[in-house]
Amino acid sequence: MKKYFKIPFVVLACLLPFTGHAKLKVLTTTNNLKNLVEMVAGEKVDVESFSKGTQDPHYIEAKPSYMLKASKADLLVSIGLELEVGWLPLILRGSRNPKLREGGAGSFIAGEYIETLEKPSAAISRADGDVHPEGNPHFLLDPLNALKIAEKLRDKLKKLDPENAREYEGNFNKFSSNLTLKLEQWKKRIKVGTKVITYHKTLTYFYHRFGIINVSLLEPKPGIPPSVGHILGVMKKARSEGVKLAIVENYFDPTVAKRVAKDVAGLKVKIVPVSVAGEPKILNLFDLYESLVSAVEEK
Amino acid sequence: MMKTFYILLILLVSTIAHAQKQKSRGNSFNPDIGINVLFLNQNSDRDSDEDGVKLQEAELQFSSDVDAYFSAKALFAVAKEDGAYGIEPEEVYVETIAIPYVTLMAGKFKMALGKHNQLHTHAFPFINAPLVNETILGEEGLNETGVGASALIPLPWFSEVNLSYIQGENEDLFNSDLNDNKAIVARFKNLWDFSDSTTLELGFSGAQGKNSDHLDTHLYGADLTLKWRPSQGGKYRSFEWGSEYLQKDRKGASDGKLSGVVSHLKYQMAQRWYAQYRYDYLGLNKSKSGSPSQRHTGLIAFLPSEFSSIRLQYETTNDGQEKDEKRLSLQLNISIGAHPAHAY
Numbered sequence: 001m002k003k004y005f006k007i008p009f010v011v012l013a014c015l016l017p018f019t020g021h022a023k024l025k026v027l028t029t030t031n032n033l034k035n036l037v038e039m040v041a042g043e044k045v046d047v048e049s050f051s052k053g054t055q056d057p058h059y060i061e062a063k064p065s066y067m068l069k070a071s072k073a074d075l076l077v078s079i080g081l082e083l084e085v086g087w088l089p090l091i092l093r094g095s096r097n098p099k100l101r102e103g104g105a106g107s108f109i110a111g112e113y114i115e116t117l118e119k120p121s122a123a124i125s126r127a128d129g130d131v132h133p134e135g136n137p138h139f140l141l142d143p144l145n146a147l148k149i150a151e152k153l154r155d156k157l158k159k160l161d162p163e164n165a166r167e168y169e170g171n172f173n174k175f176s177s178n179l180t181l182k183l184e185q186w187k188k189r190i191k192v193g194t195k196v197i198t199y200h201k202t203l204t205y206f207y208h209r210f211g212i213i214n215v216s217l218l219e220p221k222p223g224i225p226p227s228v229g230h231i232l233g234v235m236k237k238a239r240s241e242g243v244k245l246a247i248v249e250n251y252f253d254p255t256v257a258k259r260v261a262k263d264v265a266g267l268k269v270k271i272v273p274v275s276v277a278g279e280p281k282i283l284n285l286f287d288l289y290e291s292l293v294s295a296v297e298e299k
Numbered sequence: 300m301m302k303t304f305y306i307l308l309i310l311l312v313s314t315i316a317h318a319q320k321q322k323s324r325g326n327s328f329n330p331d332i333g334i335n336v337l338f339l340n341q342n343s344d345r346d347s348d349e350d351g352v353k354l355q356e357a358e359l360q361f362s363s364d365v366d367a368y369f370s371a372k373a374l375f376a377v378a379k380e381d382g383a384y385g386i387e388p389e390e391v392y393v394e395t396i397a398i399p400y401v402t403l404m405a406g407k408f409k410m411a412l413g414k415h416n417q418l419h420t421h422a423f424p425f426i427n428a429p430l431v432n433e434t435i436l437g438e439e440g441l442n443e444t445g446v447g448a449s450a451l452i453p454l455p456w457f458s459e460v461n462l463s464y465i466q467g468e469n470e471d472l473f474n475s476d477l478n479d480n481k482a483i484v485a486r487f488k489n490l491w492d493f494s495d496s497t498t499l500e501l502g503f504s505g506a507q508g509k510n511s512d513h514l515d516t517h518l519y520g521a522d523l524t525l526k527w528r529p530s531q532g533g534k535y536r537s538f539e540w541g542s543e544y545l546q547k548d549r550k551g552a553s554d555g556k557l558s559g560v561v562s563h564l565k566y567q568m569a570q571r572w573y574a575q576y577r578y579d580y581l582g583l584n585k586s587k588s589g590s591p592s593q594r595h596t597g598l599i600a601f602l603p604s605e606f607s608s609i610r611l612q613y614e615t616t617n618d619g620q621e622k623d624e625k626r627l628s629l630q631l632n633i634s635i636g637a638h639p640a641h642a643y
Contacts, residue, residue, distance in 0.1 A: 052495055054531040061528065062643050063498060064457040064490040071400075071451055086605075090640045094459075096451065098397045126606060126635070223604065225570055253535060253570075 024161050027070060028077040029084050030057050031276040032140045033110065033149075035284050037077060039175045040153050044164045045075075050091070053277030056251045058130065058223070062087040067094030075160060076100040077153070080111030083137035108156050110149045114139045117204050129221030141274065142205035143183050143289055150175055178286070186210070186289060189297040195241055196296065197234060199248045199257065202274050206292055215241045218248070218256055226256050238264045247295065249274045270295045330363035330371075331637035335421040341628040353379065355630070356420050358389065362639060368397045374419065389419070389442065404447040404463075409440060411449075411461040411486035412504045413520040413543050415561075416440045422641055424541070425598055426612045426628045429561035430579040431545040435518070436469070441484070441506070443468055457490040465508075472516045472549065473508035482508020482516075496533075498643075500524040512551030519546045526643075537567040546583075558583045559592075573600040590619030608632045 024045040028034040034049035041047065050066055051057045057079070070076065070091050078084055092100055099106040116135025124131045139145045154172040158165040192211035199218045207214050216237045220230040238246075238260065246269045248257045254271050261267045272295050273279040273288065282288050339355035355378070362372040374390045392406025409417045415432050427433070432440060445465030452458040467473020467482040484506040491499050504520035521544045528537040546558035559581035566574050575598040582591030596614040603609075609631055616624040 052530045056534055059534065062640060063492070064459070064488075064500075064643060065492045065498070068451060068457045086640050088640075090642060093402075094451075096398070096400050096402055098399055101396065126604075129604075251531075251534060 025073045026075045027073045033077045035276040036150050040150050040168055040171050042171050044167055053275040060087045062090035066091045070095030071097050075106045077108045079137050080109035081134040081137040082132050113152050130223030136204050138202045139205050142209040143179055147179055186293045189293055195243045196245045196247055197243055199252045202249045215243050235260055235264055247272055250278055330361040333360040333636040333638045335634045338631040343626040345624040369393050370396050401448055401450040407444040409442050410484045412441050412484055414522045421632055425577055426630050430581045431559040431561055435545055435547045459488045461486040467508045474511045475509035480509040495530040497527045510549055514550035517548040535570050539565040571602045592618040606634045
């Protein structure tokens with residue numbers, strides 16, 4: 001008898017999460033966006049990212065389980081600029097959650113607030129590789145862009161969840177002052193005009209902020225794996241320009257960079273995470289910027 | 300029928316031309332246009348009719364939101380049939396985008412009967428369709444006109460039901476000449492994430508309708524797919540194992556009962572290289588139409604980019620005849636223009 005007595009309580013306990021004021025459910029397409037939401041929202045929302053820190057966000061698979069998550073979400077935070085064009089539309093379609101669609105109450109596209117770099121001015125063609133017609137989508141690697149997006153996220157969260165508006169305001173202010181302070185320190189550590197070579201155009205915004213010169217890319221064109229002829233060209237350039245550092249984003253194959261380093265005297269290869277959780281010790285955007293700064297700074 | 304589509308095409312081309320002349324802002328509302336082209340060269344040691352180089356198929360794809368409530372997609376396939384090129388609507392449908400929880404569809408679309416039947420030719424894992432699909436559902440697959448609804452079931456894992464109510468036109472299965480004879484197709488799809496890298500999908504499908512003898516045709520299907528792509532280094536390695544079972548029970552014809560399985564392995568060796576193997580078996584429950592068929596297929600694929608691929612396929616088919624049929628095929632597959640994302 002006692003056993004049956006318990007059942008109503010168990011049922012009640014199961015229903016509890018559905019009553020009262022539920023936390024906002026936020027989904028982001030990348031881990032960097034996820035951390036930005038965490039910075040602004042703190043404990044007030046549940047947030048999850050589709051891509052993992054070790055994955056190339058261009059090529060995420062539209063797993064049906066993501067559709068299930070999106071079906072229950074209140075807010076979808078994406079990069080835009082066609083970064084997610086190969087997978088996000090399918091997730092949105094399968095989610096059957098109209099408010100997440102572009103223009104809906106639960107849609108936030110960060111790229112809309114950014115002055116993009118490398119926006120092609122002339123006509124583009126697929127022969128140029130994976131070119132983004134609206135500009136380079138890796139803008140969160142510039143701390144000031146992260147700040148700009150955090151501000152817009154604050155406004156969006158306040159609108160969706162006015163009850164916690166003060167919390168969002170406070171968190172943002174804290175994030176803003178911490179980041180501004182840190183940025184000044186990071187800037188002092190990097191010599192303006194430092195020359196590097198990189199695998200993909202992932203770090204454009206980071207280089208732009210800190211005055212780093214990207215001499216050459218290991219990819220001949222965005223998304224195209226390096227050919228022998230191209231690598232020889234990169235080596236020649238690295239030698240003549242006196243480049244001492246090759247940076248490879250950690251979701252690309254580092255063997256090419258290592259081969260180049262073998263033949264160019266004084267060239268060091270550093271494999272860097274370009275996303276929060278891209279390495280186990282990178283827990284937030286501060287860790288990420290710190291690790292990029294320390295990879296580039298001269299010691 | 301054919302004429303209508305030529306007229307449609309001419310109209311479409313003329314509207315594009317017109318829009319270009321204007322160079323107005325209206326251009327931004329043109330549908331996304333994409334074209335997939337498949338070139339094929341094949342040689343068989345038995346059936347030489349199909350030998351040589353040909354334009355296997357060109358698919359013209361248009362898609363766009365209609366308004367705040369609907370989106371639409373139209374896909375026309377151009378291929379040679381009986382010695383002349385023809386254009387046919389492969390899919391033309393409208394679906395809802397503003398209703399929560401369910402998607403409603405209307406038009407002509409590929410039926411959710413099993414996994415392979417929903418793929419366009421350019422997305423086939425092998426150059427040709429599995430024997431079960433080709434034999435039971437026909438060369439074009441089960442691709443009918445009607446209405447459909449699909450929804451997620453509130454379970455802890457991904458679980459989706461898909462129902463279609465159609466005017467059967469499939470020659471063998473649902474070709475009743477009575478217009479009020481409709482058919483239904485249903486699919487129940489589940490997917491579990493074992494980890495960030497591995498998923499397992501299990502689906503069950505069924506269909507029922509009247510055939511040209513005014514008797515029932517039943518179809519049953521089951522499919523199981525295991526996919527692995529590591530979350531670290533996933534650009535360079537992946538693995539897939541997919542199997543599908545299909546059975547038909549067509550009352551009124553001598554060869555009414557037929558079933559078979561297909562199972563394939565797909566291994567990604569490097570960023571742009573894949574090795575694949577497929578096994579087909581048709582005639583599981585001893586169809587009266589003859590001896591069972593077995594086929595082994597091997598394939599190597601090179602993908603210069605996500606918009607092109609070159610595939611070499613070798614297959615041997617044992618269909619009860621004295622000598623097995625051997626066939627070698629080489630296919631070039633390209634995609635230009637807007638290309639909607641492929642389903643997982």
